[in-house]
Amino acid sequence: MAAEIEDYYVQQDKMYVATDCIIFGFDEGNLKLLIFRRRVKPLLGSWSLIGSFVKLNEDVGEAAKRVLKEITGLENVFMEELRTYGAAERDPGFRCISIGQYALIRINDYDKELVEIHGAHWYDLEEVPDLVLDHNTMVKDALSRIRRKARYKPIGFELLPEKFTIPQLQQLYEAIYNKKIDSRNFRKKVLSLNVLTKLDEKDKYNSRRGAYLYKFDHKNYQKLQEFGFNFEIS
Amino acid sequence: MAAEIEDYYVQQDKMYVATDCIIFGFDEGNLKLLIFRRRVKPLLGSWSLIGSFVKLNEDVGEAAKRVLKEITGLENVFMEELRTYGAAERDPGFRCISIGQYALIRINDYDKELVEIHGAHWYDLEEVPDLVLDHNTMVKDALSRIRRKARYKPIGFELLPEKFTIPQLQQLYEAIYNKKIDSRNFRKKVLSLNVLTKLDEKDKYNSRRGAYLYKFDHKNYQKLQEFGFNFEIS
């Protein structure tokens, strides 16, 4: 009888566990999504999120980091679980659940190259094509998550380069919330958080006058991360 | 070569997928957690969350609902995914990831009996004993989730019976936030949401004078669910 109970595990079903990364970047004033052409059957050649099966000896989070590094060369990226996609019929092959994880990345030229080498591509969010399986749903869900989360955690900042201007930060939030923000109120609110250090440099890429560059005060930024803040925007 | 690619799935690892339910109730002014004694080895007899393996032909969400119904007799319960517990070493037996799902339940006497029959027990949150595996972590995580979510979704209301008093609702929020709330401000805020319908009945269980019972205006309540609201409390 004890043996029967001990055999309980063995009687259970095993299945594949995958993870798919919803990778966001911010460039040219737009939110972008990193997708690539699937290299295995079925659905070979279709656009897809970047993902991988989870190995027996590997944490789910590790699997996502592994595949993200493979394709973007990046480590220590902001990545967080979105949710499980666990419908019985979601994969036309054998039963496979997938854990969606979204990542926020600072796009730069070096990574752009690496990404192309792997057959990946940054797409404007509005122009994302049909993706395999339920991947379009994952993207939609991840976007909702970011929109909500940006209201109380400074995750938007994960998408900016080390030095950035306040108009850039505003553009980013405009892209996330998908609406125009009053620049006076935005500036007031952002500066009141006490996480920005003004530099002596200007970025003249977008205007003749140039905009002051800022960087983060990492100590205070860390506090924001931990305790959250209120960043509702009219 | 094509065959090799098609064999890609077959080369992958399969594992067990479980789901564990973090079931909250509200009774006698306290948040409670439903746990039960594990009926299988290993760890037979230890306190544990209520869970189950996910079957091959079953959605992850369905699995959670199945086991919840088995033990509480309840259907159509508020249940939502918490997150995946996917560490490689989390289960001492064979590799098994678990998807935590938290549920909010209206405790009533009928269900109390059913629960006891299944060897389950409602514990005050402060008195929850050591649970197997990472289940205590799941409880902690679920509680944080509820605390955050209660600020913008009316989930607290899921824990109340159909008819309830405003002092009860306040007690509930005091239990969730773990702090005292000013009753005048609370009442003002709750009533301003326009989701409560005052009944002519009074509940005299807690006081001689009795407190008016209310129920939800389901149409407006639905809107709150969809769009969220701001329920920060001092």
Add this chain to the structure above:
DNA sequence: TCAAAAGTGTTACAAATACACCCATGT
């Protein structure tokens, strides 16, 4: 009559919103 919980309003303060003009610079 008293104990115990229910119910009620106002004032002070803080934060969010709405709004329009001058500045700096490269061409």
Add this chain to the structure above:
DNA sequence: ACATGGGTGTATTTGTAACACTTTTGA
């Protein structure tokens, strides 16, 4: 000199926070 985006201040409104007494009724 002008076009373009960068940068600044104030008044109004809205919402949050703090605060104490009266009412009801069963025992």
